[in-house]
Amino acid sequence: MGNLSNFVKRLRDIMRNDAGINGDAQRIEQIAWMLFLKVYDSKEQDWDMSEDDYHSIIPEACRWRNWAVDDRSGNAMTGDKLLSFINNTLFPTLKALNVTPETPIKKSIVKTTFEDANNYMKDGVLLRQVINVIDELDLSDYEESHAFGEIYESILRELASAGSAGEFYTPRAVTDFMAMMIQPKIGERMADFACGTGGFITSWLKELAPSINTTEDQAKYDSSIFGIEKKQFPYMLCITNMLLHGLDIPQVFHDNALLRDVLDYTEDDQFDVILMNPPYGGSEKAEVKNHFPADLASSETADLFMSVILYRLKKNGRVAVILPDGFLFGTDNAKIAIKKKLLSEFNLHTIVRMPSSVFSPYTSITTNILFFDRTKPTTETWYYRLDMPAGYKHFSKTKPMKLEHFQPVMDWWDHREEINIDGFDKAKKFTAQQLSQELGYNLDQCGYPHEEEEILEPMALIYQYEERRASLNAEIDRVLADITAILGGAKE
16 A cells, blocks of 8 residues: 555545545544454455365455455446445345354454444445545555554544543553553453453553463463453444454453443453553443442442452452542542452552643543552552653643653652652652541542643533532531431431
8 A cells, every 4th residue: 555644534535525424433433344344354364274164254245355345347336336235235234144152253243343333425436435445455464564553543543532521542652551560471361341442452462462482372462351342333443453463363342341240250250450441420320330239339430340340350460440530539438438448458559640631632531540459458559640741731632642751650660759849749658547547538649739721621621520529529428427426316
């Protein structure tokens, strides 16, 4: 392919002229299902060669090579014929594929990927042009395939702009930093229970790859990931991402990790490492909360995912998870119960506080990275406040956070010391007793001393106010309960 870096722009320019495409979200989804079929067809060529008796789950007429490829003979489908084939043959066929529990994952993912996929384009000629651009990709060429991996990342970043509150792309710098600090080992399995497009998984694989020395190592590497994604579109992108990264059998499932009783999890359901940025700001219904013990049954999505993490972490396992400030300072019953469990049954050893603009421009919600393991109860927790690098007022789409911006905390990590700047704690150690007894499980320590001059986007502002209101209401209820107890339960 000629100018690979121009790939997304070419597709966008063509699709702008199609009346069926309404905005970037549909445009990217349209690209996504075609990319999946192109990448899957390339994989099938490999499987055809490496397996003696390989049979595609996709009927011959629906395989990319047999309908999408334009050999310039003038026989390639286009216009109304192409549109009719896609709408009336391709999609119904792939949605209706016969999949059983015995169907190999690498085959069943086709049906799962297309379950809720859509063709939005209405102009068959423009659709042919888009298909031809995508088919120019030579995924058999290592260099081009690798280069396309980078382009794919840009497509995933584009997805972020089409997301809603609580759903956004985690910057690669953040996922890479978390994977680095967790120090993956061959033979370990990692999980992300809200994996989105697979950012944490790819960072894990990148960090683990240098440890591969034998064919046995390679096999363990290939089976080292587990992902769950509730929404169809990110799931489709994630599966394609995994195939591009050489995982022929991606253990990624289209499911909702909150719809199983956490008390039913056994050791077989647990993982050595969990890397996550769970969705937050959402409110879950009673049918979801019923899958959790009463004291942990929060209506807040991030809280529930935190509970899932606690129940699905192996003994001696390790976690790096991104959570909003609301979890740190929250005083509602469920948050307190989760934090009690975290400190009493797990070792919360480090909290890295991140600037509010890390996820800019998609959200201004301030977030933190919690690092903990299941080795012992917490004895002490270190905080490190990551300040904006010199020359940056805010991160932005044009000036995103880079891995090098984590260097101060990486330098501090193995040589920890308390740091105080201008009377404000930048790095400080707290005992578990201080956090629980003296501070009442308020983990909101070593925060930013000055409010950043930033106008929050409406949804972020609403979320922030709701979190603060819930926390204050819970604190008022607690104080009133204490007063009532002192008065012997008397009421006026």
